[in-house]
Amino acid sequence: TIPLKHGAHRIDKRTDSVMAKWRGYGLGQFIHWGLYAIPGGEWNGKTYNGAAEWIRSWNGIPKSTYDSLIYKFNPTKFNPESWAKTAKQMGAKYVTITTKHHDGFCLWPSKYTKYTVANSPYKKDIIGPLVNAYNKEGIDVILYFSIMDWNQPGWRYEIKTKEDSIAFEGFKKFTRNQLLELLNKYPTAKGLWFDGTWDKSWVKQAAFADELEKEMRALRPGLIIGSRFRPDDFGKRHNDSNGRLMGDYEQGWERKIPNKIEDVHGNDWDCVMTVPENQWGYNKAWNGHIKTVNELIEMTAKCVSLGGNFVLNFGPKGDGSIRKEEIDLAAGIGNWMRVNNEAIYNCQYAGLEKQDWGYFTGKTGSNKVYMIIFNVPVSGAFRVKLPAKTSITTASLLEQPNTTLKVEEISENQYFIHTSARADNKPFVIVLDLNKKAGNASGTYEKAK
Numbered sequence: 001t002i003p004l005k006h007g008a009h010r011i012d013k014r015t016d017s018v019m020a021k022w023r024g025y026g027l028g029q030f031i032h033w034g035l036y037a038i039p040g041g042e043w044n045g046k047t048y049n050g051a052a053e054w055i056r057s058w059n060g061i062p063k064s065t066y067d068s069l070i071y072k073f074n075p076t077k078f079n080p081e082s083w084a085k086t087a088k089q090m091g092a093k094y095v096t097i098t099t100k101h102h103d104g105f106c107l108w109p110s111k112y113t114k115y116t117v118a119n120s121p122y123k124k125d126i127i128g129p130l131v132n133a134y135n136k137e138g139i140d141v142i143l144y145f146s147i148m149d150w151n152q153p154g155w156r157y158e159i160k161t162k163e164d165s166i167a168f169e170g171f172k173k174f175t176r177n178q179l180l181e182l183l184n185k186y187p188t189a190k191g192l193w194f195d196g197t198w199d200k201s202w203v204k205q206a207a208f209a210d211e212l213e214k215e216m217r218a219l220r221p222g223l224i225i226g227s228r229f230r231p232d233d234f235g236k237r238h239n240d241s242n243g244r245l246m247g248d249y250e251q252g253w254e255r256k257i258p259n260k261i262e263d264v265h266g267n268d269w270d271c272v273m274t275v276p277e278n279q280w281g282y283n284k285a286w287n288g289h290i291k292t293v294n295e296l297i298e299m300t301a302k303c304v305s306l307g308g309n310f311v312l313n314f315g316p317k318g319d320g321s322i323r324k325e326e327i328d329l330a331a332g333i334g335n336w337m338r339v340n341n342e343a344i345y346n347c348q349y350a351g352l353e354k355q356d357w358g359y360f361t362g363k364t365g366s367n368k369v370y371m372i373i374f375n376v377p378v379s380g381a382f383r384v385k386l387p388a389k390t391s392i393t394t395a396s397l398l399e400q401p402n403t404t405l406k407v408e409e410i411s412e413n414q415y416f417i418h419t420s421a422r423a424d425n426k427p428f429v430i431v432l433d434l435n436k437k438a439g440n441a442s443g444t445y446e447k448a449k
């Protein structure tokens with residue numbers, strides 16, 4: 001291995017209880033909200049083709065004109081309790097909230113810049129009431145923070161001159177001040193989700209970022225920090241020059257989901273997903289394919305089946321209300337989660353060979369395995385392959401626990417589970433009680449031999 005001063009400081013997954021709780025969340029909500037929600041992807045009647053939260057980068061708008069949106073920020077319909085209730089009904093166990101996106105506008109009254117809610121007509125803190133409202137619903141909060149800050153004079157994409165270097169040193173101090181400010185103002189926040197760290201200026205800051213990460217962990221023991229925060233000694237991100245993940249969970253799964261367990265390299269991870277193809281902030285048009293409830297349930301099941309969390313993005317409007325399409329999706333997902341969340345919460349990779357009918361999840365530390373069915377085989381039988389010396393004690397429908405299903409052993413460690421035809425085409429769950437955990441100490445299952 002390459003000797004590194006600022007590479008990964010831990011090799012395997014964290015084993016503490018705070019991270020174990022994070023590992024078991026299964027389903028989360030992402031909130032992208034800020035000044036970009038006011039134009040909503042449109043400006044003077046023209047639509048911006050990129051993601052709505054990037055509209056400031058569009059040459060159709062002078063930067064100062066975009067920045068003056070601060071004087072229009074007055075979300076009269078903002079109701080943190082109703083946002084939290086929507087997330088609760090959907091079955092989200094955590095929420096990731098944008099405290100500051102790339103445009104630099106702070107949803108909290110930061111002492112270190114004027115570009116915050118405090119200097120908008122709204123005046124009040126947004127983050128505090130949100131953290132409290134979600135916590136009151138039993139939902140944990142992760143703070144999204146963009147290192148890149150287009151509003152900060154000290155920000156540089158690249159450090160070329162002495163002047164750049166002096167400016168960027170000031171920017172680094174500002175960044176540290178804001179992160180410590182957030183951790184001190186919102187002590188119940190469980191972790192950080194970083195963005196805006198790909199530029200040449202930041203990938204040279206291995207020592208600074210490493211020191212700051214250590215300082216944040218000392219300030220908030222148990223803090224959960226994503227892999228997109230710091231670069232290693234050679235500017236490598238997410239995985240260091242020895243291929244080891246920096247941070248506590250992998251953040252690379254943005255709008256994409258791993259296909260096989262090898263893709264996750266034994267790391268904790270979350271997948272963050274947009275409802276349209278690629279819009280995080282509120283976008284009036286919402287062109288193209290809008291994902292359905294069934295698609296989103298399948299994405300949730302797929303992520304949990306590979307040991308990750310699925311985090312679905314909501315983009316509230318400039319007035320603070322949540323669009324009807326998102327409310328309806330949250331309700332639809334929630335209807336399924338209310339009946340089937342046992343197959344999602346505190347479940348991990350089951351270590352069984354993937355079958356075409358859907359996804360296996362394994363209940364952490366138990367002999368239970370769930371079969372989340374999305375494709376009913378025309379044979380009507382659901383195939384299960386188990387590791388050697390592992391057998392099925394019982395099989396039942398999660399929605400009707402006392403109905404046992406017929407288990408047909410078709411060969412050594414291979415079974416067909418038989419169910420009666422279903423009335424609707426909704427995903428459903430078969431529960432298997434195995435005669436033993438097939439897996440290792442942490443209750444996850446090794447891949448069937």
Ligand SMILES: COc1ccc([C@@H]2N[C@@H](C)[C@@H](O)[C@H]2O)cc1
Pocket residue numbers: 032051053054195196254272280
């Ligand atoms: C250079 O490509 C991107 C793509 C998306 C992003 C941001 N990450 C997502 C979580 C959103 O915040 C998006 O604006 C930044 C740069």
